[in-house]
Amino acid sequence: MTTTYELTDLDKLEAEAVHIFREVAATIERPALLFSGGKDSVVMLHLATKAFWPAPVPFPVMHIDTGQNFDEVIKFRDDTVERFGLRLIVASVQDDIDAGRATEIGGPLGPRNKLQTISLLRGIKENQFGAVFGGARRDEEKARAKERVFSFRDEFGQWDPKNQRPELWSLYNGRHHKGENMRVFPLSNWTELDIWKYILREQIDLPELYYAQTRTVVERDGMLLAVNRFIEPENGEVPFEAMVRFRTVGDATCTGCVESDAVTREQVVDEVAAVRVTERGATRADDRISEAGMEDRKKEGYF
Numbered sequence: 179m180t181t182t183y184e185l186t187d188l189d190k191l192e193a194e195a196v197h198i199f200r201e202v203a204a205t206i207e208r209p210a211l212l213f214s215g216g217k218d219s220v221v222m223l224h225l226a227t228k229a230f231w232p233a234p235v236p237f238p239v240m241h242i243d244t245g246q247n248f249d250e251v252i253k254f255r256d257d258t259v260e261r262f263g264l265r266l267i268v269a270s271v272q273d274d275i276d277a278g279r280a281t282e283i284g285g286p287l288g289p290r291n292k293l294q295t296i297s298l299l300r301g302i303k304e305n306q307f308g309a310v311f312g313g314a315r316r317d318e319e320k321a322r323a324k325e326r327v328f329s330f331r332d333e334f335g336q337w338d339p340k341n342q343r344p345e346l347w348s349l350y351n352g353r354h355h356k357g358e359n360m361r362v363f364p365l366s367n368w369t370e371l372d373i374w375k376y377i378l379r380e381q382i383d384l385p386e387l388y389y390a391q392t393r394t395v396v397e398r399d400g401m402l403l404a405v406n407r408f409i410e411p412e413n414g415e416v417p418f419e420a421m422v423r424f425r426t427v428g429d430a431t432c433t434g435c436v437e438s439d440a441v442t443r444e445q446v447v448d449e450v451a452a453v454r455v456t457e458r459g460a461t462r463a464d465d466r467i468s469e470a471g472m473e474d475r476k477k478e479g480y481f
Contacts, residue, residue: 188376192225194348195364198327199229202309202362203236206352209309209362210267213239214247215255216427217384218313218365221373224382225364226311227262238265240310242298244290244429245272246408251427254385269301289432299335302359309352309360317369318456327366333357370425370457371450378443389446390423390438401434425450425457 185193202209211226213219226235241255259266271293274280279300280293302310316323326342328350343351352360365373377384394405396415402422403409408430411417422435423446440446 188372188379191368191372192228192376194367195222195225196229197348198350198362198364199226199311201350202311202352202360203230206309206360208305208307209237209311210305210307211235211237211239211311212242212313213255213258213264213266214241214427215251215258215385216313217373217377217388218315220258220382220384221376222311222313222364223258223262224380234263238267238305240267240269240301240305240307242294242301243268243270243272244294245270246290246429246431248385248387248406248427248430250385250387267301267305269297271297273297274300289429291429291432295335302335307359308354309362311362311364313365314363315365315368315370315373325363325366327363328352329361329363330354331359331361335359337361371447374443374447374450378447381443385427387424387427387435390421390441392419393422393435394418395420395422395435402436403434404430406430 211219211222213223223235223239230236239259256266258264271280271290274293274296275282280296283289283292301307314322314325316325324339325337326345328343328345329337330342331337332341333355345351352362354360368376376382394417395402396405396409396411396417397403398412398415402420404422404424405411405417420437421439423438423440424433424435427433438449440449
């Protein structure tokens, strides 16, 4: 008697991502995985460990550190690197500011997300990475929806949406000349709900910021910002306590939280299944700069 097994949607997404990791490792020299400690990079690392098990992950992880990250996320990043025995490379925005390669916008507590591009390109060049894995998903934002799985970047790290390669039948072309590189997105076809269903299925640990707690917040520009060492109440703002969680954990100066009662993975899955606004659109101030803000940043070399 033959037993048949039908793959679930998560099984198919996992298999695709594992294939992408192995394809890059087999065809492109010196890849690296961008790892911030956020949920997408954590899932990406989990998939990488599966792709090469029982061998260790055969490439380093790199964090583009704005210097304004949530303390909980940095601790989680370091604990994860130690647990998996990974080599961590940190490309620091502060180093680029100190060296005069980048200029702060809005003073010491101004958002630094845009400055990450400078540090990212420097990190790629200094380490001669031929490919960098990123956790971007097509459902996040309109510019990301144009991205291929293998995203070709020229010698300046720039992205041209008209100069991308066909990926028929999941065949990927990672060829590039010296100085050029590929950004590779194993989670391209995943949604936020897929990510959380996978986190639930695999029992993946995340920073506690992703789960609802009573936190002190202020309302600013239509968002709730958690009060911390980077966010202090401004004139006229009255801090108050609310049950909130973070859907994404970028730069602490521009990443908002949402009111929520979801304290477990199961509850987050139910909550995400009901929302109709992407996590970046709802909680990232830096994505509200202009209608084409993300696309412009990507053309400059952003993730």
